[in-house]
Every structure is written in C-alpha cells, then in structure tokens.
Amino acid sequence: MERTLEHELIVKEGDNLLTPLGMTSAESYRAVKAGQSALRRYEGLWGVPEPFVASLLDRKAIDQALDAHYSIRALETYSFFEKMAILSISRALEQSSVDPASDRVRFFLSTTKGNVARLETENRYRPDVLPGYSAQRICDFFHNPNPPIVISNACTSGLCAQIAAMRALQQGRCDHAIVVGADQQSKFIVSGFQSFKALSPLPCQPFDRDRQGLNLGEAAATLLYTRRPVDEIGPTDWIACRGAIRNDANHISGPSRTGEGCYRTLRAVLQDTPPEELAFLNAHGTATPYNDEMEAIAIDRAGLSDVPVNGLKGYFGHTMGAAGLLETVLSMYALDDQTILGTRGYVHCGVSHPLRLSATHATTQRKSFIKLLSGFGGCNAALLFRQGGDLC
Amino acid sequence: MLTLQSWIHIAPTGACLEGHSVPVTDSNEGLLKRLYHQYVGDYPKFFKMDPLCRLGFIASELLLQNTPDRFSPREDRAVILFSHSGSFASDSHYQQTIADPNDYFPSPSVFVYTLANIVTGEIAIRNHYFGETSCYLLNRKDPAEMIAIVEEAFLDPQTRSALCGWVEYVDETHYETTLFLVGPEDHTGKPIWNQDTINDLINF
Amino acid sequence: MEALMVELKQAIIEALNLEEVTPEEIDNDAPLFGEGLGLDSIDALELIVLMEKKYGIKLKDAAEGRKIFQSIRVMADYIAQHRTK
Numbered sequence: 266m267e268r269t270l271e272h273e274l275i276v277k278e279g280d281n282l283l284t285p286l287g288m289t290s291a292e293s294y295r296a297v298k299a300g301q302s303a304l305r306r307y308e309g310l311w312g313v314p315e316p317f318v319a320s321l322l323d324r325k326a327i328d329q330a331l332d333a334h335y336s337i338r339a340l341e342t343y344s345f346f347e348k349m350a351i352l353s354i355s356r357a358l359e360q361s362s363v364d365p366a367s368d369r370v371r372f373f374l375s376t377t378k379g380n381v382a383r384l385e386t387e388n389r390y391r392p393d394v395l396p397g398y399s400a401q402r403i404c405d406f407f408h409n410p411n412p413p414i415v416i417s418n419a420c421t422s423g424l425c426a427q428i429a430a431m432r433a434l435q436q437g438r439c440d441h442a443i444v445v446g447a448d449q450q451s452k453f454i455v456s457g458f459q460s461f462k463a464l465s466p467l468p469c470q471p472f473d474r475d476r477q478g479l480n481l482g483e484a485a486a487t488l489l490y491t492r493r494p495v496d497e498i499g500p501t502d503w504i505a506c507r508g509a510i511r512n513d514a515n516h517i518s519g520p521s522r523t524g525e526g527c528y529r530t531l532r533a534v535l536q537d538t539p540p541e542e543l544a545f546l547n548a549h550g551t552a553t554p555y556n557d558e559m560e561a562i563a564i565d566r567a568g569l570s571d572v573p574v575n576g577l578k579g580y581f582g583h584t585m586g587a588a589g590l591l592e593t594v595l596s597m598y599a600l601d602d603q604t605i606l607g608t609r610g611y612v613h614c615g616v617s618h619p620l621r622l623s624a625t626h627a628t629t630q631r632k633s634f635i636k637l638l639s640g641f642g643g644c645n646a647a648l649l650f651r652q653g654g655d656l657c
Numbered sequence: 658m659l660t661l662q663s664w665i666h667i668a669p670t671g672a673c674l675e676g677h678s679v680p681v682t683d684s685n686e687g688l689l690k691r692l693y694h695q696y697v698g699d700y701p702k703f704f705k706m707d708p709l710c711r712l713g714f715i716a717s718e719l720l721l722q723n724t725p726d727r728f729s730p731r732e733d734r735a736v737i738l739f740s741h742s743g744s745f746a747s748d749s750h751y752q753q754t755i756a757d758p759n760d761y762f763p764s765p766s767v768f769v770y771t772l773a774n775i776v777t778g779e780i781a782i783r784n785h786y787f788g789e790t791s792c793y794l795l796n797r798k799d800p801a802e803m804i805a806i807v808e809e810a811f812l813d814p815q816t817r818s819a820l821c822g823w824v825e826y827v828d829e830t831h832y833e834t835t836l837f838l839v840g841p842e843d844h845t846g847k848p849i850w851n852q853d854t855i856n857d858l859i860n861f
Numbered sequence: 862m863e864a865l866m867v868e869l870k871q872a873i874i875e876a877l878n879l880e881e882v883t884p885e886e887i888d889n890d891a892p893l894f895g896e897g898l899g900l901d902s903i904d905a906l907e908l909i910v911l912m913e914k915k916y917g918i919k920l921k922d923a924a925e926g927r928k929i930f931q932s933i934r935v936m937a938d939y940i941a942q943h944r945t946k
Binding site: 312314377378381384385388389390394395396397398400401412413414415416417418419425429432433435436438452453456457459460461509510511512513514515516517518525526529533640641642643644 | 730749768772773777781786787788797815827
Binding site for chain 2: 877878879880881899903904906907910913914
C-alpha cells in the first residue's frame with residue numbers, strides 16, 4: 266500500500282477471542298497450546314437429519330458473561346450472533362483506552378451469514394435478518410456515531426475486514442478501528458455444507474492424505490487497530506503490514522487448479538520480504554481435498570515451500586466470518602510465545618507439493634507471519650504481520 | 658484523483674446507460690432475461706445465477722460491452738460492490754428447501770448463492786479479472802461511504818480501475834443497481850469521482 | 862427405458878436451469894460433464910439431490926456420483942436398478 270504514511274504504522278491495540286475453549290484470547294491460546302480441540306459430534310441438533318462434527322459456543326455461558334458486563338435486559342432483543350460480537354468487542358476494549366463512542370472510531374463487522382438463523386422461525390423479508398442491520402445495532406450499543414461496514418467476502422471476510430480497517434486508518438478516516446468477526450452456526454449453514462458434501466464425519470485433518478472435509482465452528486473474535494508513529498512502537502507491538510485480495514476468476518465454488526488468486530495475494534503481500542523472515546504461513550487449511558491442494562500449489566508457486574505452514578481448523582473448525590480474526594490472533598499469541606502451533610489432525614502429507622507441516626508445536630525466534638484465506642466466489646486474501654517497529 | 662469513466666442504472670422500470678435509456682423488446686420475460694437475450698446471449702451460466710448475480714452481471718455486461726480488449730486477463734481492475742439486502746433472496750429460497758422435514762432437500766446450487774459476494778466472483782470470472790473482489794453490506798445506501806471505500810481500494814498499488822457500485826435485489830418488483838467504472842484521471846474531460854458527480858448524474 | 866431417459870432429461874434441464882436446452886438436444890450416450898452441456902461440480906452435487914428427491918437413491922459423495930453421471934443412458938440404467946420411488 267504505497268500511500269502508507271512513512272512515520273505511522275497500524276498497530277494492534279487490543280484483541281479478544283470468544284471460543285468454546287475460552288472467553289479471552291489468552292485462555293483460548295492456552296487451550297490450543299495444550300492440544301485441546303472444541304470439535305464434538307452432534308446428532309439431531311437443530312433438526313439436522315445427519316450427524317455432524319462442529320465446534321459450538323455455549324449460549325448460556327455467553328449470556329452469563331454478558332450479564333457480568335451489562336444488564337442482560339439491555340440485550341434482550343439482541344440475537345445470539347449480535348451478543349457474541351458485543352461480548353468480544355467489550356473484552357477487547359478492556360485492554361485499551363479507546364472510547365468506542367468517539368467519532369474517530371469505526372466498526373468493521375466480518376460475517377458471512379449474520380442473523381440468517383432467524384429465517385427458520387419466519388421466512389420473510391425484514392430488517393433484522395440483514396447483516397447491515399446487525400452491524401448498526403452493535404454500533405449503537407457502543408454509541409458509535411459512524412456508519413458500520415459489513416464485509417461479506419465469504420470465508421475471506423475476516424482478513425478483508427482487517428484490510429478495509431487498515432485502509433481507513435491509512436487514509437485518516439479514523440484513528441481506531443474495531444474489527445470484529447462472528448458467525449453463528451445453524452441448520453441453514455450445516456445443511457448447506459452437507460449438500461456440498463464438504464463436511465468431514467470426523468474431526469478435520471488439514472493437508473492430510475486422509476482428509477474428508479471441513480468442520481464448522483462458531484466463535485467471535487476482535488482486533489482493535491490504531492495508527493501509531495514508528496518511534497512509539499515497541500518490540501512486542503503487532504503491526505498489520507500489508508494485505509491483498511485477489512480473485513481466481515475461475516469458478517464460484519471450486520478453488521483454482523493453479524492456486525491463481527491465492528498465489529497472487531502472496532506475491533502482492535510479500536513484495537521484497539525474504540521468505541527467511543517468515544516464522545510461518547498460517548494457511549486456510551479447511552481440510553477439504555480441493556482447498557488444501559490449491560493452497561499447496563499457490564504456496565509452492567510463491568516460492569514459500571521452505572517456510573513452515575500450519576492450519577488451525579482442527580482446534581475450532583471453520584469459524585467462517587470469525588476465521589480470519591481468530592487465526593490471526595492465535596498466530597500473534599503463538600509468536601509472543603515463540604511458538605509455531607502444530608496442525609492438529611495432520612499425519613501424512615496429502616498434497617502434491619510438499620509443505621513444511623507438523624502436527625506438533627515447534628519453536629521459532631522469527632517475528633512475522635502471513636495469514637491466508639480463500640473462499641466461495643473465487644476470493645482469496647493474504648495479510649502480512651510483523652512484531653516490532655521496523656517499517657514493513 | 659479518480660474519474661468516473663461510465664455508469665449504468667437498472668431498475669424494474671428499465672435500464673439506463675450513461676443517461677440514455679437502453680432499448681429493450683417487449684416479451685413475457687422479465688427485464689433481466691430480456692436484456693440478456695438482446696445484449697449478451699452467449700453465456701448460459703446466466704440462467705444458473707441467482708437474481709442478485711443476474712442483476713449485477715447484466716449491468717456489468719452493458720457497462721463493459723464496448724470496451725477494448727475486454728476479455729484479456731487482468732489484475733489491475735477491482736470489483737467492489739455494495740448492497741443492503743445482499744443475498745436475502747437466495748437465503749429465503751434456500752430456507753424453503755430445508756424448512757419441511759418431510760420434503761428436506763438442501764440445494765447446493767441455491768446454497769452457493771447465499772453468499773453476497775458471489776456476484777463479484779461471477780463478474781470476475783466472466784471478464785477474467787484476477788484483481789480484488791469485495792462485497793460490502795451497508796445498513797442504508799450511503800454514497801459517501803461507498804466513495805470513500807472505493808477510493809481506499811486504490812491503496813492497493815496494483816489496482817488501477819474499479820467496477821463498483823450498488824446492487825440490491827429483494828424480489829421481482831424491488832431491485833436496483835447502479836454500477837460505475839472508475840479509473841485514474843485521464844485528461845479526457847471525464848468527471849471527478851465524488852458525491853457531487855454521482856448526485857448530478859442520477860438521483861442516487 | 863426410453864421413457865425414463867426422456868423423463869430424466871426433462872428433470873435434469875429443470876434441476877440445473879439449462880434454460881436454452883431441449884431434451885432432444887441431449888444425446889443419450891454423450892458425456893454429461895466436460896464439453897457438451899457444460900456441467901460443473903455444483904451441477905454434479907445438484908444431480909445427487911435429484912437422485913434422492915425423485916428416485917429415492919442416496920449417493921454418498923461426488924465421487925460416487927461421477928461414476929453414475931456418465932451419460933443419460935448410464936444414469937437411467939442405474940435408476941432403473943436402484944430406485945426406491
């Protein structure tokens with residue numbers, strides 16, 4: 266992004282992960298580090314005829330946690346989807362002095378299906394089933410005066426929302442950006458992925474030769490970004506350096522056989538960053554046969570086959586609109602801990618271009634990583650992150 | 658500084674390209690199908706698209722039909738669309754396929770269109786655009802926000818032009834799209850890409 | 862069998878929105894995928910739904926579908942042998 270102000274960078278000021286394994290980023294990270302997974306098998310849930318494996322939040326626990334912050338009556342009319350986003354934002358805000366009601370703060374919501382579950386009780390057009398409406402309600406809850414933006418780029422939304430926030434910060438349209446990603450699982454989404462024969466009957470196995478598909482998950486994740494002068498950036502600050510979004514121009518649901526869009530995002534974010542500087546590449550790694558193969562091709566084409574690669578879907582499944590934020594935050598916490606997280610579920614290489622994958626955690630001294638995502642509509646996104654004050 | 662190269666508006670009452678009404682023959686078919694038969698005709702994937710995609714696709718076809726080297730692969734053009742209702746029409750259609758436990762047949766070809774960004778992908782596929790594709794959902798039609806976000810997309814150094822605008826489909830009688838082709842200043846007297854320009858051109 | 866093949870073609874045209882294709886244009890022995898009808902991976906999944914909805918035949922994945930969706934004739938043979946409705 267060439268117009269980046271030379272003397273300012275975009276820095277993480279707060280974060281939160283609301284997952285089945287923890288209500289904070291630190292808790293969720295500790296569970297992942299300990300090798301836990303939130304994936305469980307469900308039979309007959311929500312009236313879905315076929316059993317499925319998923320990572321689901323405890324609705325009661327979310328309500329209880331919210332009740333500790335706010336009067337639950339103030340949230341009575343909010344959907345579960347909106348409530349998990351609000352709780353996640355609140356917890357991220359606790360780590361900073363940012364006033365969400367300021368007109369210098371903007372909200373970016375990453376979601377793929379928002380309140381779609383509400384169609385199950387009443388299938389008709391009305392405002393409260395539209396994601397823009399949810400975003401406005403979330404924004405109103407925090408008394409923010411700016412119009413909220415919903416980024417709906419399928420599974421890449423969580424990175425695209427961060428990229429949109431980075432751009433608004435770079436252009437000076439805001440001083441702080443609250444980026445939240447969330448999706449609530451439902452019969453609607455589970456049945457849709459089942460109709461695509463995309464769900465694994467077992468906990469998923471990213472990049473493995475026996476992988477049978479993905480597992481769905483629900484989570485909310487928040488990243489709080491701010492602009493900060495270079496000389497005020499400390500060695501432990503996380504910087505969002507460069508992002509790119511590219512299309513395969515190939516098919517609306519099938520990944521490109523040449524990894525076209527994914528390769529192009531990698532090329533765009535790498536620029537002159539030597540691969541040796543990268544601690545790892547956090548792949549999308551959904552564990553569907555085609556996605557993982559496509560990523561392996563793209564990573565190889567981009568000259569990154571010597572960089573360690575991991576995929577985190579084995580811990581929390583595919584959390585859709587939250588995935589880009591959840592996996593970014595886990596990757597940051599991992600590098601704070603000099604760790605490359607293992608790819609849970611991976612045993613034998615199952616892609617045509619071998620990658621540096623491991624089921625177990627490893628250590629590293631490196632301080633930067635790339636997060637990758639791909640999704641329906643042929644979209645792909647990549648974002649380069651670095652710890653410490655060097656210019657990106 | 659960005660300039661507005663060309664624009665199109667389509668609503669149930671008709672299509673309007675650069676301020677001129679697009680002639681369309683009478684038939685029993687809906688407007689979008691008539692426009693397809695008359696101005697495209699060779700892309701049967703159109704019939705597989707959901708209504709939101711058909712709307713965005715037809716608008717992009719009319720907007721781009723006379724551009725040189727139209728189908729040469731390129732990475733320098735972004736497709737950035739905004740909507741309020743997004744994929745609602747397909748969400749509602751898909752919900753019907755799973756609502757009755759005795760007639761439960763979830764449809765993959767409907768489900769895939771329950772993602773609002775598919776319309777950006779359909780346009781990218783048709784035109785061989787490898788550049789950015791983005792879909793934003795707003796709580797209301799907000800030209801200032803749209804203009805700012807499109808301008809910011811040009812912070813990507815590879816993006817040199819954008820096919821962008823509003824695409825909204827609720828049902829057969831409630832739909833609207835306005836698409837713009839926006840590019841760098843080219844000294845041909847094209848208007849500057851800002852709110853005044855689009856307000857002057859159309860009652861946006 | 863002829864009648865089943867005609868019925869199947871009509872059902873496929875409807876299920877896959879092949880709006881400009883008539884049953885007469887589909888050759889009983891021509892490959893359904895690749896060239897010709899221009900069907901893709903989503904169409905294959907939709908054919909799996911059609912098999913279950915119309916003929917009560919449950920296929921487990923796309924790979925199983927590929928063996929059956931070779932041509933109208935292969936599909937009709939399979940349906941005649943396995944249909945439950």
